[in-house]
Amino acid sequence: MHFTRRTFTLTSAAFALTLAAPALAEETAFKPAKMTAFVAAGAGGGTDNFARTVQPMLEKRLGTNITIINLPSASGAMAHQRTAQSEPNGESIEFASSTFITSRAAGQNPIGLDQLTPVARMQSDVLTLVVNTEKYNTLEDFLTYAKENPGKVIIGGTHAASVDRMAFLGLNDAAGLDLAYIPYDNEGSASANLLSGNIDGMFNEISAIQGYIESGEMKPILALADERLEAYPDLPTTVENGWNLTFGNERGVFINAKTPPETIAIIEAAFQDVFNSGEYQAYAKSANLHVRPGFLGSEDYRAVLEENLAYFEKLLSLK
Amino acid sequence: MIEDLIGGLGVVMQPLNLLILASAVLIGFIGGALPGISGVILVVILLPVTYTMEPTGAFMLLTAIYASSVFSGLITAILYRAPGTPEAVMTALDGYPMTQKGEAGKALGIGILSSAFGGIVGTIVLIVATPMLADIALQFSSPEFFALAVLGLTVVASLGGNLLLGLTGVCIGLLIASVGLDPLTGAARFTFGSLHLMSGINLIPVIIGLFAISEVLKRCQEGDIHLSTKSFRIRIFDWPVIREIRGTVARSSIIGTAIGILPGIGASTAAMVAYSETVRWSKDRKRFGRGAAEGVAAPESANNAAAIGALVPLFALRIPGSGTTAVILGAFIVHGLTPGPTFMTGNSDLIYAVFVGLMLVNVLILVFSKPFIAVLSRLLDVPYSALGPVIVICCIVGTYSVQNSMMDVWLMLGFGLAGFLLEKIGFPLVSIILGVVLGPIAESELRRSLAMSRGDFSIFAERPISAILLGLAVILVSATVLAPMLQRRKLRKTAAKQS
Known part of the structure; x- marks a missing residue:
């Protein structure tokens, strides 16, 4: 993993959180009493399992309660819409899979990357x-x-x-x-x-x-x-x-694009910490999700999503 | 196998596991009895709880809730015509008229016994023949599913009443089912730009609206009349009744199990096919829809058998046969277990404990259902002016909880009004449900079959199972439609001769 400026801000954010929490809390003040996690898929599938496994780990790290709401309607478009229209205070996040961009490319999903910001990619299923x-x-x-x-x-x-x-x-x-x-x-x-x-x-x-x-x-x-x-x-x-096809089914976390960047960074850091934990890795291994390393930070994930979206749109227009 | 079963029994008899099973049955009862709260939702709610449990207990809990919730949908279907689960729609057809005739206790007794019997048949099949049946289930592909759906749709001919209205109902159902994204191309159909309509119209608002809400509206209009039976006694082992229904129960259990093992078909379809077969085999078809005992026995034994049957492809092939089993598959994966061809041999301890647990659940249904219904039936003493609104509130909450969608609630209320009006002209509402449940299967499997054969219709004749099922459907339709016509002609001829 290359050492970018973002990783630096991330580490410092995490560092600041643990050591200088009281001082920081007054400024960034991301201490939600409760959070809502929309799941852009039905209950029991891969994305839902992912969300429900991560839920307690994230609750512990952010010191909050998270309610999970499954919104499988319209290939997850309902979940994207609810997240994009939520209060941009970091208290509503969304768990989604690659369907977010495949349905976008196919014209089934009115919400794009201008309204939702990727927080982190956690899985990249081959x-x-x-x-x-x-x-x-x-x-x-x-x-x-x-x-x-x-x-x-x-x-x-x-x-x-x-x-x-x-x-x-x-x-x-x-x-x-x-x-x-x-x-x-x-x-x-x-x-x-x-x-x-x-x-x-x-x-x-x-x-x-x-x-x-x-x-x-x-x-x-x-x-x-x-x-x-x-x-x-x-x-x-x-x-x-010689075929340049490397996308997989990716699962990650999204948030309203209007959310303050500092808040996004805190949530991103929490997800990175979850990803690196033994508990999460044990789950990834038991569900065979460890074949390819999954974690990507907000900006890297956005780049991947944009590239794939353009490619999918091109593929669909070929006929 | 006997040793494995005894081992499984030892596991199940541990106090903690017995407690898990008993509470699972009660949770399933309550959830199944509430319209809108179906087995899928219960299993999803309890899924996170099972993450920390050891696998055997976890899967006994999930499968037991699943089995008992399918059962308890019949209670509100019979008492209030508010099917607690989609699987219980057909049960309301004859169960509710029985209640109106003052035979609620008899109807519930038949329902309980048929459910338990169907469940036990399903479980025995699951234990004895899982790997073998899984291979048979694989013989079913798109052409066979299409043929099965067509066979199911022919039930409309045996529903009695006006055939033309029945066919209109099926068409309305097909239209409702076609709303949403095209399953094969992803094109939007009748969505009017609404995101809510993109995933189509869910089955639950249609069922609850057409059956439960319309009935409340009807009773409102008729004024506050009490049911003729304020108190009733449920008799589960009522020998004269058992003699009447035993053939139906046995046949429907087999039909239910057979349909249940087919991936993606489910217990609602099983109940429909079993009901239509029962009507066909009956000597006096006119009794159906007016409170026939077999009309309760058939769908109840079939849906419970099918629910258990759906576990066959899940265990043996990793292919879930229904929505709930798909969630249970997710639970297996989280526990690091991989159902599939090697699963049965590799995890026999867990599997046989689950098998014995399921067997016990069906016995517990017989034991627990009477006191549970006794509590619920106290509600019948409440004046309908108070009970009606409670039913409506339950329906609203239940419908909302399916997808957290207010749109579903409005749709449900709309269907309620429509159902109320349609019943005034004697419309068979269940024909609409037939269209909604079987229409999407028929449509997408027809198109998949043609994609497989590259547009050649002979695929349906070349594949033996689909050819037989479609042939059966043709014969049955012509028999039900043409036979009365021929009879009338004969009568006219003889009448002409005599004059």
Whole structure:
């Protein structure tokens, strides 16, 4: 990690908080009695689990009570809107996944990065192309078949405006393939169709397919990553094939853009502290979210989001 | 397996685990009885509590709440026509008329017994055949789901009443279901630029509005009349009644389990299909909708069996069969457990404790339900002028809590008014629910099937399961629609001959 000015202000903010808290409290005064965390996803999914796991850790660090409200409506757009319209005092935050920008790119989400400021990225789940082992065993098998049968190879994923679909569009574009895409309502339905051989492959997060890899029924044949993953040294990456696709499903925290920067910095520091804690790392490991380091500070996260948003918009406009 | 079960029994019999199970059943009862608070919400609320528990206790708690909440939706459905959970909609069809006839105790007894029986059948299947059934469930893909939804929609033909109104209701339901983002392309449909409408119209406001609120409005208009039964006794083991319903319960439990194991279909659909099959098998179809005992027994045994059946693909394939099981999957992941092909063998201690726990929950439902309903039924003594507003308030709070959305509450009240007016012209309200529940399945699976076959309709005929289900639907519709026509023609002919 490079030492930027922001990390410096962060460390100093954290330092100031612990040592000079009484003096600082009068000026910045971010001591909320309670906070609200909107979750831009339904209960029980990856983003919700993330929010509920982090909730007590964050409460301890900010000395407050946090109420979690799930707002899954309209691919999370309700949650974005509620956060963007909340009082800009730092007391309302939002947990969201990459769907925030994929739905933005697809024109389903009226709230953009001008109204919400990223606070921190906490997870960067690696996307993989997964196939049924009875059909394909290697990336070469798959590519050969796909090139010989244009339009016939079906890839499953969740929803029409998801990272799965972006990965599908990106692969078609970068590798010059003509794959077809069927969106399912949830990951389970796509998995079922892959297991039964009704579809040829699907894009899924690496955290979600452990059990199937172990049982040998599914196999990841391509990871959207810069370098080979430590845990999967035999898994080819997009970049080594010359395809510049490295986005994954990212989960992070957002806040009303009008919130004072000092307040954002304090919350950001709290999240960084949570991320570095043994407690959080234990959760990340048990949920297989540790494959790629997840933390990014506010400015770095914004840069990644903006870059991905532009790329997704380009992919969607290709047709 | 027997050894594993005995081991599981040992775990369940520990005092702490027994306490967990008993409290889970009670929590499920209360939540299920409140309109709007469904099993999903209860499991979500208790999820953080389970993070600190050890896995066995945690999963006994979650699965027990899940199972008991599906049961207790029937109580308010039968007593007030306010289905506590979406799964209990079909139960209100015959259960509430029974209450109006003064047979509330009988209806509840049938409901309790059928629920427990369905749950036990589901659990036995779960214990004995999980890995095998999971493979069968995988044979179902988009064409089969489409065929199943079509078969479910044919129930409208067997609902009785005016078929034309029934079909209109289904179309209204389909229209309601088509609001929101197109499931395949993501294009907005009938959203009028509103963010609230983008995720579509939730099922719960539709059900609560059409059934519970419209009934309150109707009773308001009729003036403050008490129900004919102020006090009633529930008899669970009533042998003459059991003899009447045993075939229905057995058939519906099997239908329920079979539909439950299919990923993404769920207990509401199971109850619908079981109800329609029961009407079809019955000799006297006219009794249904007017307080037929089988009309309560069928959906209740099916929905409980389906709820347990939904755990089959969750455990064996990591594929949740319903909304609640999706949340339970999340809980497994947080506990560092990965359901899937290797899960059953690797965690047999936990799994068998959960199995035995579920079995016990169904017994506890039989034991606890009577005193629980006795407390609840005291409310029947309260004048309706006071009870009506309480029902409305419960409906508003319950609807709001589903998505924290005021828009849902307005929709619910709107559907209430619409339901009130539609019933005045004898409209079968349940046909609208059929459209809302089964419409999206039929639509998106039809389009997915065609995407699979690249636009070729023969996919439905080539795949054996979908061909059989669709053939069945065609036969049944033509039988219910054409048979009376032919009969009338015959009558006319004989009449002509005689004259």
